[in-house]
Amino acid sequence: MKSPAFAYAKPRTLDEACGLLEAHGEESRIIAGGQSLVAMLNLRLAAPGLLVDINAIEGLGGISVQGDRLVIGALVRHREIEQSGMVAENCPLLAQAAPHIAHVAIRNSGTIGGSIALADPAAEWPACCLALDATFRLVSKKGERRVAARDFFKGLFATALRPAELVAAIEIPLLPNHRSVFLELARRRGDYAIVGLAALARPEGGRLHDVRLAYLGGGDAPILARHAMQAAEGKPPAADLSAELARDLSPLADLENRAATKLHLANVLARRALAALAA
Amino acid sequence: MDHTSTLTLTVNGTKVSRTVQPRTHLIDFLRDELGLTGSHIGCEHGVCGACTVRVDGTIVRGCLTLAVQCEGKAVDTVEGLSDSGELAQLQQAFHERNALQCGYCTPGMLVAALDLVKSEPDATRERIREHLSGNYCRCTGYQAIVDAIETVLVHRRKEARA
Amino acid sequence: MTARDELPVKGSKTRTQAGYIGKAEPRANAKRLLQGRGSFIDDLRFPRLAQVVFLRSPHAHAKIRKLDFSKARTAPGVIAVVDGRAVAEYCTPWVGVLSHLKGLKSAPQFPIAIDRACWQGEAVAAVVAETRAQAEDACELIVAEYDPLPAVIDMHEALAGRHVIHPDLGDNICFNREVDFGAVEAAFAKADVVVEESYSFGRHTGVCLEGRAILADYNAAEHTLTVHHATQAPHMMQDIFSKHLNIPEANVRVICRDIGGAYGIKVHVYPDEMCTAALSIMLRRPVKFVADRMESFLSDIHAREHKVKVRLAATKAGEILAFDLDDLTAIGPYSVYPRTSGIEGNQVVNLTGGPYKHQNYRAKLNVVFTNKNVTCQYRAVGHPIAVALTEGIVDLAAQKLGMDPAEFRRRNLVPDDAYPYTGAAGMKFELLSHHQCLDKLLALMDYKALRAEQAELRKKGVYRGIGLAAMIEVTNPSPAFYGVGGARISAQDGATLRLEPTGMLTVLSSVTEQGQGTEGIFAQIAATAVGVTMDKVKVITGDTSTTPYGGGTWASRGAGIGGEAVLQAGKALRSNILDIAAAILSVDKATLDVYNNEIIDAASGASRLPLAELGRVAYFRPDTLPMKFQSELMVTRHYTPREYGFTFTNGIQASLVEIHPDTGFVKLLKHWCVEDCGTVINPMLVDEQIRGGVVQGIGGALFEECHYSEDGQLLNASMADYLVPMSGEMPDIVCGHVESPTKSSELGAKGVGEAGTAGAPGAVMNAINDALAPLNARVNSMPFTPERILDALGAANAKG
Structure with missing residues (x-):
């Protein structure tokens, strides 16, 4: 069970990443944590020509409160969310959901952005984002746009993401009076x-x-x-x-x-x- | 497109460089390129935990990690963690409690257990079972493994108090 | 007095140590595994090693119309691409039959399918390349075209025979058997209570964490074949490689180092493994095959797909009069070589009702071919089925009689003073301890208190269930198991013990190690028998060129058969050591003994001569010994169980569960097992065999099933979809023991490897049904998924 061969690029900027995705179109796939993608590669259920590794791109990580929103960067690992005091305080639902995601070793690698972009109907983050009425920041060469979670998930592994666009961050409204x-x-x-x-x-x-x-x-x-x-x-x-x-x-x-x-x-x-x- | 990459990383404290195909996952890299055969392949789709290794101090699935993603990182395997003594208490407890039979899951199990022992000194049996829930063992039925880890935790708690 | 009191080291004339038998000694060989320094097949590094990958049929049954290798052959790294005909030039086909299973039939099977594939996953071509990834790349370039044939998937359809899988065989029936002992009809006619129920058992597979693995290394210059093989039976495989690859037996060497789990999965002849050996000969270089996880699901043997109807007749007073059984099981398209796929069903017939004293028994068995992966012997062969259906129907009878299930069993278990005893199915039992085990179990679990707690909790809407399962287990099989049927499978094992010049002890055994602790207990027995400390003992197993000849590890035989050989060799070596000591010291041999690595004076215990000094003299200065004296510091002994076909063991398990009626989820709270494996050589290892076995049994009861589509596609060939037990859901398991050593050997050990797996599914099933009883629901199809439990509750609600 070995992955088919592919080329690999690790861009340093969003611009560079989007450029690679545009240039290679459907042949290219983004890899973030890789916890779903690498399994699919090993099973030969996916055969991309190029993997674009977004882990070196600045500005896609971090958890912060910005005004009335909790903002989580796309590269934030499940485990970081699970262990974040800021998340527990400002959005306990995410802290409650995180331990249900697979196992520690997977949560250490898998990212929230990857989970949102993959849109597995059985995954935890997409459902949480719907319940929280989150908004996703999507970026491409054309710039940034924001799409509400409630408009983002379109069906089985289908989303509002356009070609050569990637999830940059998840914005979650603070709901201090909700349980x-x-x-x-x-x-x-x-x-x-x-x-x-x-x-x-x-x-x-x-x-x-x-x-x-x-x-x-x-x-x-x-x-x-x-x-x-x-x-x-x-x-x-x-x-x-x-x-x-x-x-x-x-x-x-x-x-x-x-x-x-x-x-x-x-x-x-x-x-x-x-x-x-x-x- | 170029289907090889040059990779430099630190494995068990030693800096190594190799040219690899990007498709090579970390376990194949460790086993085939470096001869570190202690980490095992069990399923290659992220379920069994036999390939659990440490990357920059946190445990990961080696089969779901591409070697090229470990550029510049520090990887620790059962061999290095044995030689450094970091696993010694767990290994002794596993041995005395017979917390392994065929031993194929054991390196991954130990690396996962070490993560818990270090991060959660007060873990209960229930928490031990939870933490290991992604590591498959067909031989033991898990109880001996839970016992061994509990023994180490209790011992370390006593040491910490003393 | 147990057998271990009779061991030579505790003889009346000695004051030596009690020995290591009965002690919880950690296994020496675990240390390398704990440091990642094991030596599994895939860890071996060979020059010019090639890897083979198989193209497998995507159809359950199809004619292979075309195989075009032209693109694959030119892919990077590819060494060879071959079809079934090419491999058949190097390896002859086989047929998995045993003459004592009368009428059992099968069709010739080749390493790679020729013209026709008979299950999804059967190899139709092999690609050899420098790396596994390259071989997989090339595999995708093979153009294969098929004409699908009608696939026989359902076992009832197979029996009906509208489509016959192997037309030459006439029908789809591999084997059938009917037995009728006593007066079953009359017993049912006079019974006060008759209960009847059907049970179904899912198809399982072993899911060894290490995939099947073989590295064959043919040396054309010597015409020798060295096979590094993850097998439980190296000598059997040596014989089979020799026969089918046409290499003299002495030129075939099979080596088994560390094996990552076997459980019966790795004791069979697999076509892809035979092909790997043939390819090594064809290509004159080492070739390796390691089954990946998907291949494992598609081609490791499956087991346990049974549909059974069972009836029980009893009197009002609670006496079981008779069992009546009808078992239908499907085994895939071939009976597996050389053990056959008829054994599992045969065991169900032999074991059903086994713990009880009724004298009327009737059984009917049909074993049919289907176009699914093959099935064969997997840990506890037939036992989980026989125990579950027996204990399920026994509980149903107790319920109908309004009798406590423990009490009902007490009235019917064969009395402990009845032995030797022949059961209704014709099985001969030397010495069992059902009642002692039952008493011990009930005390261990505090049965009365649990029942009281259960009643209290029910008032609060908490549904707990307690389930019991008594069992018998086949261990230490004699040649009656396979040998009499013509299979070249050894029921005897040998041990060689050699005292080294420094006083260390080397033990070579034909039994193999897959983590059970075989080497550990052999060290305990050898150290005890010879009189040395454990640290002086080194055990070597798993190499046909160095160890004595024997059967290997299967059917819970290692301790009982291999252990006895070690004991006898140890006693003989001790005697030889004393001969030398007597010669060196010029005293009567009878005044000496061996203790703690020394020759001592038997009466006073005074030290006379270290074994290291004895070794020095015997090996390097034999000139100082009397002229006609020749020392013999290497001894070999063999042992074959003869008196009984099998050395049966017995035991009883209990499960405590909680059911959530709104979700159908089952929570396992605790599990108990009391088992009698005769002499306990190492209580820790015995308990861990039990615990591991119990969890494997729980897997079958709650989680595991190979799901096939109507057209024969395996739908859950991944570890994400085939659910094995993981640590989070498993209960703690309390073990207890009764020791009734077998008198057929001096060691007195019976087997213990399968007891846990044998009894756990029945205990869990009975616990679930006990919990569901107040809701008038009952389940009888394993695995007991939430939906099956919800369905049972729904049906109960619909009935009102």
């Missing part, structure tokens, strides 16, 4: 979840406001369960959102679970999450 819960049902620690839920709400007198339920494993992309959110809005924790979730989610069957089973589990997670948010 968050991250829940997953995975067969084994660190496995991709059968279904998972990033949930946020502002509890007030036993009722939940601004409820946000973002699922991973609920379809071919991370999904904001809008009907379920609406049904839960302004109320004490709901016991059963199965009818709403059936409209929101369209889980894909896997080797061990039918779509209906995943829907059932999604409802269990919603019940648990809402109860925890209100508690």
Whole structure:
């Protein structure tokens, strides 16, 4: 299981990186942490002509609070987020979700930008970003643009990223009055979840406001369960959102679970999450 | 396009330079280029942990790391960590507790365990199990490994108090 | 009195050490593995080493219409690209049959498929290149065209035989067997309670962390073949390489250094490995094959795909009257050589109901061919199935009778004073200890307290379950297992002990080491038998050119058979040492003994002569010994179990689980195992065999299954999708022992390698069903995934 051959470039600037991506088009792939890409290469599921390593580019790392936003650079590793006091304080959902991502050795290498750009529907960060209403800073030769997470994920491994464009940073609005819960049902620690839920709400007198339920494993992309959110809005924790979730989610069957089973589990997670948010 | 790269890095404290294909992952590089066969290949898709090594002080999957990505970095393998004595306590505890059978997972397991011992001196059995959850062992059933690491942690806590 | 009291070092005339038997000595050979200084096949460095990679059939069943190697042959680094016909010039085909499994049939199998591929993953071409990556690159350049043939995937379809995989064989039935002992019909007719249930068992595979590996090095000048091989049975492979590659036996040397897990996976003849050896001859250079993870899933043997219906008849008073079994199992397109793929089903027939004293037993077995990867013997062969279905139906009967499952077992387990005893299936048991084990288990787990806690928690909506599984295990197999059926598989093993000039002891054994601790316990036995300290002993295994001839490691035979050979060789060497000492010291041999690396006076314990001095005299100054005296400081002894077909062991396991009814998730809280492997040579190693085995068994109960599509594609050929047990979900496992040494050997050791795997799935299944019982749900298809548990709960709800 050896990767096919490819050329490798390690540009020092964004400009240089974007130039390489433009020049080589679909033949090129960005490598950041490589925790998904190198596995695909080894399995010969990907055969790029050129890997553009973005790790030497200045300005793609770092976690900071800028005004009313937490800003996380694309090259920030999962493990940095897990261990960051700034993240725990300003966006506990990310700190709650991080330990669910694979295992320490993978979290040490894998990056949040890579996870966003890959858009695996079973990954943790995309669902968190949906729930948090994050915005992504995307850069290319043409400059920078900002795309809301809710407009970014387009389907199975499909995003709003244009050719020769890369994720530079993730901006997350601070929600000091919200509570968050991250829940997953995975067969084994660190496995991709059968279904998972990033949930946020502002509890007030036993009722939940601004409820946000973002699922991973609920379809071919991370999904904001809008009907379920609406049904839960302004109320004490709901016991059963199965009818709403059936409209929101369209889980894909896997080797061990039918779509209906995943829907059932999604409802269990919603019940648990809402109860925890209100508690 | 050029399919070779020149690479300079520090492995187990020694600076080495080689010309490699970019497709070479770190474990093949260590094993085939440097003859450091202690780190093993188990799955080559990042699941089994047999290839766990340390890069700039943090543990990584060697099979999911390209050698060329380690330019200028410091890589530590079971061989170096044995020779330096850094693994000695864990190795002794593993030996006394028979926390290995075939030994194929052991180098990766030790490197992962060392990471926990250094970063989380108060780790419970539950936390040990969690930390090792990405390292597959088919032989032991894990309990002896958890016991051995717990023994080292307890010993180090006692030492720290004394 | 246990066997170890009878060891020579504790004889009445000596005051020597109790010996190392029964001590938790760490294994000396673990040290190199702990420093990354092991020597696995892929670690070996050879000049001119080439690597082979296989193009494997993407179809479950297809005619190979065209193979075009022209592009591949010109790719960088490529040395050769060959098809099945080219390899067949160097390696003859084989057929995996055993004459004592009457009627068992299979088709000739070649190293590389010729004209037709019979499972997805069967090799259809081989590419040899300087590096593995180059060989993989070239593999992608082979143009292969296939005409798909109807694939037989479902085992019932295979039995029905609409499409016959090997037309020459007439049907898809590899082997069938029916037994009918006692009066089964009458027993069911008079029974107060009859329970019936069907169980299904998923296809598993071993997932050795080290892939199968072989490095064959042919020397054309000498016409010799040296094979570095990750195999459990080097002498068997020597014989097979010799026969199929047409090289005289003495010119074939098989070496096994460190092996990264085997569990039965590495004891079979694999076509790609035979091909690697043939390629080394063809290309006159060393050639290496190391299966990568995907190849491992597609071509390592699979095991345990069974669908079973079982019935049990009992009286109101709780006496089991009869078992009635119908087992259907599918083995892939070939019976695996040379052990055959009929053994697993045969074991299910032999072992079902084994712990119990009923005298009526009927069983029907059908073993069928399918177009999936082949299956064969994998750790605990047949036991996990036999134990689970027996213990599952026993629990169901207890439930129907309203009887506590522990009590129901107590009433039916063969009494401890009944031995020797012949079970209803015809198995002969020398000495088992079911009741002692049951008592010890219940005390160890505090069964009553757990039941009380379970009842309390149920009131709070917490669903815990306790499951028991009694078991018997086949160990120390005699030639009745394979030899009588014509397989050239040795049931005997040998040990050579040599006292070195400095008083050190070298032990050579035909049993091999894959981490069980074989070398460690042999050092313990040898040191004890000879009278030296452990640090003086060096054990060498895994080399056909240096060790005595023997079977190797499989079927829990290393300690019981290989260990006895070491003991006997050690006793003989000790006697020879005393002869020399008597000659040097001019005293009667009977007044001397060997203790702590010295010759001592047996009566007083006074030191007379260090072994190093004895060695010096014997090797370098024999001129000082009496004229006609010749010292013999190297002794070989062999041992074959003869009295019983198998030395059965017994034990019982318990599992404690918690079920989450809303998600179907199962949490393993704790596991217990009490086992009787006769003499315990090293309690730590025995416990670790049990623990490792239990977790492998839990894997089958909860996680592991090879999923195939309807057209025979393996859907989860990766470690991300084939779920093995990891540390996070596994429970702590408490072990206990009862020791009933076998009298068939002086050592008294029975095997222990498979007990954990044998009993764990049944215990976990019963625990899950115990937890589900108040919700009126029950599961019987392994692995017990959350969805299967939710489905059972859903069905219970639908029934109201």
